[in-house]
Amino acid sequence: MTDSADRPVLAIDIGGTKLAAALVEESGRITAYDRVPTPNEPGRDAEDLWRALDALLGKVVAEGGAPGLAGVGVGCGGPMTWPAAEVSPLNIPAWRGFPLRQRLRERHPGLPVRVHNDAICVAAGEHWLGAGRGRANVLGMVVSTGVGGGLVLGGRLVDGASGNAGHIGHVIVEPDGPPCGCGGRGCLEAVARGPGLVAWAREQGWRPGEPSGTGVELAADARDGEPVAVAAMRRAGRALGIAIASATHLCDLEVVAIGGGVSQTGPPLFDPLRDAFDAHARMEFARRLEIVPAALGQPAGLIGAAALIFAPGRYWNAD
Amino acid sequence: MTDSADRPVLAIDIGGTKLAAALVEESGRITAYDRVPTPNEPGRDAEDLWRALDALLGKVVAEGGAPGLAGVGVGCGGPMTWPAAEVSPLNIPAWRGFPLRQRLRERHPGLPVRVHNDAICVAAGEHWLGAGRGRANVLGMVVSTGVGGGLVLGGRLVDGASGNAGHIGHVIVEPDGPPCGCGGRGCLEAVARGPGLVAWAREQGWRPGEPSGTGVELAADARDGEPVAVAAMRRAGRALGIAIASATHLCDLEVVAIGGGVSQTGPPLFDPLRDAFDAHARMEFARRLEIVPAALGQPAGLIGAAALIFAPGRYWNAD
Incomplete structure (x- = not known):
């Protein structure tokens, strides 16, 4: 048996x-x-x-x-x-x-x-066995084609009224910012999703190689110092830093774990993210937040x- | 015994x-x-x-x-x-x-x-016996000299890592907005706290009567249609609507109960609040949110x- x-x-x-x-x-x-x-x-x-x-x-x-x-x-x-x-x-x-x-x-x-x-499953995985393991108050994020997330508070996954808690991608970072797929405006996702970054970079004159022009290529160009790609990732990082500051003020988090394709960019994304977070999160409890890459990958x-x-x-x- | x-x-x-x-x-x-x-x-x-x-x-x-x-x-x-x-x-x-x-x-x-x-006690009171009674996912807010709050999710008060969850006043509503007492910038509290509204209205030419120039007087003037006071409350309402949209996207709330002196303003505050919320909260789950005045008062x-x-x-x- x-x-x-x-x-x-x-x-x-x-x-x-x-x-x-x-x-x-x-x-x-x-x-x-x-x-x-x-x-x-x-x-x-x-x-x-x-x-x-x-x-x-x-x-x-x-x-x-x-x-x-x-x-x-x-x-x-x-x-x-x-x-x-x-x-x-x-x-x-x-x-x-x-x-x-x-x-x-x-x-x-x-x-x-x-x-x-x-995205909630990704967050649950990161809390169960990944970057949030052993911590009671964790936001897991996926920054990729969209921006999703899941919230663990007091050691439990937060469902909210209808299973929709964790929508960090629709925290508002620029009230008059670009329209968002959700119908709103200025959401984190509208600014920081991969296709949005690519579109913004193209408007600013970024000329990707053939055949792609994907977020992966934009990230690679940012790591190589291509100025428009660097600016696009700075824009995304700033939006992420602002949204994370709002989230930790509201939920008093210990760890934010960030995964997904865009998050693979590394310092060109994470440096401006931390700068924006540091500028907006000044209270001691918020400054203790750890912002880390997700650990489990795909x-x-x-x-x-x-x-x-x-x-x-x-x-x-x-x- | x-x-x-x-x-x-x-x-x-x-x-x-x-x-x-x-x-x-x-x-x-x-x-x-x-x-x-x-x-x-x-x-x-x-x-x-x-x-x-x-x-x-x-x-x-x-x-x-x-x-x-x-x-x-x-x-x-x-x-x-x-x-x-x-x-x-x-x-x-x-x-x-x-x-x-x-x-x-x-x-x-x-x-x-x-x-x-x-502010967490106010939210707990409103959840226990007030405007959030019987609902599992509630944000209680106090809009007064400061802007505070407390969060109930899944029927339980959320403490966060250090007892600081519920700081809705430091959700960021204007990234380049006015400096906030917390050391950051553009927080809801920096825009919508009573003294901030009074200061902004004075800069715009509001001339309160003697002896005061308080938030209570500004609210009364807004109800009387005094244009600068109306504009000040529109500014506060918009900031509140944006912050509440962000909060319900992140936490999937059922009820937001708003109390405190500034909230006594009535329609000149709540109308622009709802307009801003409606513009930013487009997803079905968020649109179900009820935004109500707190019920227990002082x-x-x-x-x-x-x-x-x-x-x-x-x-x-x-x-």
């Missing part, structure tokens, strides 16, 4: 670019992993997507050869109803109100199935999805 | 203007109350202040004629170490690192003594101080 403590979690990460799944042990060790491109082409419908996910899960579970599962944990792009997890990911047009949790429960009868926002979301199952109470406080 | 449930809490509210104390029953009913001006003149020392407080407490307890106390709950101006409550209230220069909790424990041996920030802080004793777990999670 197998003790449930020995069983892995089937962890799933659902985004607009790829679907990823893994078996994650209670130690955080990943014993099986696979991914497929999200079948996101025009004309694909909700069931096409579900079939691709279903096949991926079958393959990962078979690869792991596990005798059973402890549960199914999922990070998925928002928005979604929560905790029911009828999902409508911005970058997956085929799923609008798709009953993801219910479908996974039908696929895995008798097992706990828990779904949360993908698997953070899968590890956090597993935490929803392995550490309820800390990371899951819903039905 | 008296059941502890019948015993009132000795609730204390310590500010730069007055010291107030009350006996508060578990229903929230106040059965005895008194206050004295804070002996805050230059030359007064820490023990002068303590003696004034000690006399006030003796008087209130005698007035109540209670057979015993359930405990002592205190709201005090910050900053302070927490939960040890060595207090250094900005507006009480004679107390710097004053061991308030320890002194009250010596005065009331064997009873629980719990001290928190005064006694909110004393009632919240009593909640620290009557409802630990919800309002007290420290030693």
